[in-house]
Amino acid sequence: xxxxxxxxxxxxxxxxxxxxxxxxxxxxxxxxxxxxxxxxxxxxxxxxxxxxxxxxxxxxxxxxxxxxxxxxxxxxxxxxxxxxxxxxxxxxxxxxxxxxxxxxxxxxxxxxxxxxxxxxxxxxxxxxxxxxxxxxxxxxxxxxxxxx
Amino acid sequence: xxxxxxxxxxxxxxxxxxxxxxxxxxxxxxxxxxxxxxxxxxxxxxxxxxxxxxxxxxxxxxxxxxxxxxxxxxxxxxxxxxxxxxxxxxxxxxxxxxxxxxxxxxxxxxxxxxxxxxxxxxxxxxxxxxxxxxxxxxxxxxxxxxxx
DNA sequence: TTAAACCCTAGACCATGGTCGAGGGCAAGG
DNA sequence: CCTTGCCCTCGACCATGGTCTAGGGTTTAA
Numbered sequence: 339x340x341x342x343x344x345x346x347x348x349x350x351x352x353x354x355x356x357x358x359x360x361x362x363x364x365x366x367x368x369x370x371x372x373x374x375x376x377x378x379x380x381x382x383x384x385x386x387x388x389x390x391x392x393x394x395x396x397x398x399x400x401x402x403x404x405x406x407x408x409x410x411x412x413x414x415x416x417x418x419x420x421x422x423x424x425x426x427x428x429x430x431x432x433x434x435x436x437x438x439x440x441x442x443x444x445x446x447x448x449x450x451x452x453x454x455x456x457x458x459x460x461x462x463x464x465x466x467x468x469x470x471x472x473x474x475x476x477x478x479x480x481x482x483x484x485x486x
Numbered sequence: 487x488x489x490x491x492x493x494x495x496x497x498x499x500x501x502x503x504x505x506x507x508x509x510x511x512x513x514x515x516x517x518x519x520x521x522x523x524x525x526x527x528x529x530x531x532x533x534x535x536x537x538x539x540x541x542x543x544x545x546x547x548x549x550x551x552x553x554x555x556x557x558x559x560x561x562x563x564x565x566x567x568x569x570x571x572x573x574x575x576x577x578x579x580x581x582x583x584x585x586x587x588x589x590x591x592x593x594x595x596x597x598x599x600x601x602x603x604x605x606x607x608x609x610x611x612x613x614x615x616x617x618x619x620x621x622x623x624x625x626x627x628x629x630x631x632x633x634x
Numbered sequence: 635t636t637a638a639a640c641c642c643t644a645g646a647c648c649a650t651g652g653t654c655g656a657g658g659g660c661a662a663g664g
Numbered sequence: 665c666c667t668t669g670c671c672c673t674c675g676a677c678c679a680t681g682g683t684c685t686a687g688g689g690t691t692t693a694a
Contacts, residue, residue: 340623343641355683358642363681368616370625374690376641380623382616389596392589400681411629413613414606421600424593431590435583441540442579445572448537452569458562465561468516468530475488475528477518481559491671503653506672511651522660524671548651 340370340378349384350391364404365390367411386410396431488518488526497532498539512552513538515559534558544579 347354360366361377368386372378379387386407393403406423409416451460469479495502508514509525516534520526527535534555541551554571557564599608617627 340625353683354641356681359682362643368628370620370623370628371642372625374641375643376690378623378625380616380619380625382619389592392592395585396589396593413629414609417600417605417609421597424597424600428590428593428597431586431593435586435590437543438579438583438586441544442576442583444537444540445544445576445579449569449572449576452565452572457565461562461565468528471528471530472518475518475526477488477520477526477528480516480518481561501653502671504651507652510673519672522671523673524660 340372340380341384343377343379346379346384346387350387352391360390360400363400365400365407367407393427396427397434398427398430402427488520488528489532491525491527494527494532494535498535500539508538508548511548513548513555515555541575544575545582546575546578550575 341349343354343357346352347357357366357377361369366377366383366387369377369379369383390403390407393406394400398406402423406420409420409423451457454460465481469481472479489497491502491505494500495505505514505525509517514525514531514535517525517527517531538551538555541554542548546554550571554568557568557571599605602608613629617629620627
């Protein structure tokens with residue numbers, strides 16, 4: 339008969355603290371309590387929690403998740419609002435993906451350099467270039483820092 | 487001759503505060519100062535800042551970025567260390583991408599439902615199912631909350 | 635009937651990543 | 665000279681998202 343907070347925590351890789359925190363923030367208005375005052379999650383509740391994790395993991399703020407949940411609790415009249423909210427968030431996620439792709443390329447580029455057989459030479463050359471640039475601007479050479 | 491903190495902030499979409507904060511955290515040991523004690527960024531420094539942003543935007547912790555920068559400052563002897571660090575981070579990024587893809591699918595699924603012509607009916611049915619499940623578990627119905 | 639293993643709340647505490655204000659110096663134009 | 669707009673440091677402050685403790689109740693099995 340329903341899931342305990344501990345079971346839900348394990349299922350979703352959250353801490354019990356986090357679940358209680360989410361509840362305190364109003365993310366779990368749907369969760370009922372049993373006769374002892376313990377939270378009891380139904381299967382439907384798990385689906386809700388899943389959605390919450392999905393939004394959280396894509397970087398949605400707690401307050402925005404709460405907004406979404408509130409819309410859900412309010413019934414079908416809020417479908418347009420949910421659509422707006424999720425569509426906006428979707429765009430955030432897509433933008434995030436794009437940025438991640440770009441940044442991954444940069445990282446891969448760096449790794450390529452490090453994986454060159456003559457990586458050490460390349461790096462040494464770069465350092466020489468930087469040093470020269472610093473010197474040309476009358477700035478201290480940041481390498482081989484002296485403790486003075 | 488060189489870029490001021492303000493110019494760098496604008497170029498990278500950071501606040502001046504953030505740049506000073508990064509410096510304080512040891513992320514910018516390469517940045518020199520001019521005769522007045524002002525930070526002066528060279529082109530090479532900008533490339534470094536770019537890398538820092540790239541790592542930050544992919545979720546690397548400040549302390550890990552500092553580790554990477556420290557390796558870079560230490561010279562070619564640390565290439566293996568940098569490779570280890572970036573490779574580990576690369577895996578994080580790829581994992582992040584995977585999770586993002588999966589979560590985006592969930593979001594799209596929800597949006598699909600909301601975009602159905604009979605979305606309202608679907609939602610209403612789901613609510614009825616949830617209500618029934620709550621009732622079966624002797625839990626309060628979370629919908630239409632009364633203020634008592 | 636007691637110990638172990640759960641559950642609860644309230645509120646303190648914490649880590650991260652900034653953000654800002656106070657107090658003060660530098661540089662350029664009017 | 666003096667105002668304006670930069671720059672500096674130091675340290676306080678803040679928002680977010682937890683994490684944990686204290687104090688206390690419940691359930692179950694020995």
